[in-house]
Amino acid sequence: MSGAHTVEVITIGDELLLGHTIDTNAAFISRELASQGFRVVARTTVGDVPSAIRDAVAAGLERAEIVICTGGLGPTQDDFTKSVVAELFGTELELDAQLLEQLRERFRRRGITMAERNVCQAEVPKGATVLPNPRGTAPGLALTRADGRCCILLPGVPQEMRGLTMEQVLPFLLQRASGIKPHPIQYHTIRTTGIAESAVAEQVAGLLRALEPLTLAFLPGFAGTDLRITSWGELDEVTADSAINAAAIKIRELLDAHVYGSNDDDLAKVVGDLLRQHRLTVAVAESCTGGLLGKRLTAIPGSSDYFVGGIISYSDRLKQQLLGVRAETLREHGAVSEAVVQEMVRGVQQSTGADCGIAITGIAGPGGGSAEKPVGTVWVACAIDDAVRTRRFVLPGDREEIRERAAQAGLALLWKTLLTENVITKSASTASLVQ
Numbered sequence: 182m183s184g185a186h187t188v189e190v191i192t193i194g195d196e197l198l199l200g201h202t203i204d205t206n207a208a209f210i211s212r213e214l215a216s217q218g219f220r221v222v223a224r225t226t227v228g229d230v231p232s233a234i235r236d237a238v239a240a241g242l243e244r245a246e247i248v249i250c251t252g253g254l255g256p257t258q259d260d261f262t263k264s265v266v267a268e269l270f271g272t273e274l275e276l277d278a279q280l281l282e283q284l285r286e287r288f289r290r291r292g293i294t295m296a297e298r299n300v301c302q303a304e305v306p307k308g309a310t311v312l313p314n315p316r317g318t319a320p321g322l323a324l325t326r327a328d329g330r331c332c333i334l335l336p337g338v339p340q341e342m343r344g345l346t347m348e349q350v351l352p353f354l355l356q357r358a359s360g361i362k363p364h365p366i367q368y369h370t371i372r373t374t375g376i377a378e379s380a381v382a383e384q385v386a387g388l389l390r391a392l393e394p395l396t397l398a399f400l401p402g403f404a405g406t407d408l409r410i411t412s413w414g415e416l417d418e419v420t421a422d423s424a425i426n427a428a429a430i431k432i433r434e435l436l437d438a439h440v441y442g443s444n445d446d447d448l449a450k451v452v453g454d455l456l457r458q459h460r461l462t463v464a465v466a467e468s469c470t471g472g473l474l475g476k477r478l479t480a481i482p483g484s485s486d487y488f489v490g491g492i493i494s495y496s497d498r499l500k501q502q503l504l505g506v507r508a509e510t511l512r513e514h515g516a517v518s519e520a521v522v523q524e525m526v527r528g529v530q531q532s533t534g535a536d537c538g539i540a541i542t543g544i545a546g547p548g549g550g551s552a553e554k555p556v557g558t559v560w561v562a563c564a565i566d567d568a569v570r571t572r573r574f575v576l577p578g579d580r581e582e583i584r585e586r587a588a589q590a591g592l593a594l595l596w597k598t599l600l601t602e603n604v605i606t607k608s609a610s611t612a613s614l615v616q
């Protein structure tokens with residue numbers, strides 16, 4: 182895009198001001214617009230107060246050519262954004278019959294009678310462009326002033342806001358900027374685990390130039406680092422599709438051992454598919470994850486084909502009683518140790534009769550760390566028949582993040598082992614014996 186158009190992001194909601202909700206919307210919008218060459222010059226947050234919203238939008242339109250607001254588009258008494266901005270633009274709200282019908286249909290499909298209160302969500306400022314929102318009840322709206330400055334209103338719900346930004350707002354703004362209707366934005370995500378974001382970036386650094394006009398975004402999360410390849414509308418659909426495929430192949434080659442899937446793939450499903458393919462069963466022994474690993478595995482439909490169950494052995498006593506961990510192992514090495522996680526995984530294999538086991542023991546914090554074993558220290562073991570593999574991690578984040586990362590690390594260890602070891606597929610009769 183030529184010439185940097187300026188943008189201000191305004192996020193609206195008392196819960197943001199009070200700190201009860203972290204303002205992830207502003208970060209998302211800033212990141213996505215900046216990656217398209219827009220210059221985000223300011224970010225403002227205001228509460229659910231009409232005068233504060235009016236002042237913020239008016240000031241934003243002085244500072245930037247484009248103002249993007251999120252929040253306050255719902256049907257409740259504290260949702261003022263649409264009426265305040267309509268007034269500021271000197272226009273009024275009018276009922277959009279088509280939107281109202283879509284809204285009623287949405288409620289009908291869910292078997293709910295639409296409340297009269299929701300009718301206002303089909304009201305649109307006269308002259309505004311409606312940005313359809315298939316994920317929710319409030320559409321996005323774009324209002325443009327005579328001088329070309331424009332204000333875009335989006336719902337606050339992050340999932341809706343994200344979908345609208347990618348599918349509606351960016352194409353709308355890019356078309357406005359270039360005067361040419363862009364092709365649809367297309368993207369493909371490659372999911373990796375067991376490799377840090379910086380290492381991923383280093384491995385693919387040499388590729389970035391060759392990918393143009395596609396862009397590559399690095400998205401770290403508890404499940405690992407995702408890489409999103411995006412075609413921003415410069416290429417037509419077919420060309421974009423093949424360029425994205427070619428890029429994905431190159432990236433997969435570079436990161437091979439760490440790529441477990443694409444788009445919405447879940448490592449628990451990838452592991453489950455491998456277990457099913459090899460006719461193997463699995464059981465889990467969990468300490469610091471308190472059942473998260475079992476939850477991940479059982480969230481996959483059909484997991485009863487391979488998942489036999491698990492033991493949450495939080496206390497030392499239960500580790501001994503249910504998993505056969507020896508008292509002297511606990512005394513000599515401590516509950517968070519390689520020796521204990523090995524005995525845990527063996528114990529759960531033996532007590533459940535499963536072919537494979539995953540065991541996790543760690544310090545999720547915030548207390549309980551030491552110089553030798555800081556918070557985040559996690560031992561993971563996996564066993565397939567007689568072979569046991571262990572790994573130690575020092576995981577970043579707060580208690581919840583450490584627990585999520587630990588569960589993912591447990592799945593990743595079994596996944597890698599299933600891929601790399603010479604795993605023997607059980608015959609159907611043996612498999613049924615084990616179950």
Ligand code: ATP
Nearest residue numbers: 192194202203204205206252253254255336337338
């Ligand atoms: P609704 O139709 O649900 O009323 P809305 O457009 O009025 O949508 P809000 O009511 O302001 O939006 O927020 C809906 C949800 O989205 C709330 O759970 C809120 O915490 C969350 N949310 C709102 N703004 C943000 C933000 N800037 N960052 C992250 N989450 C947000």
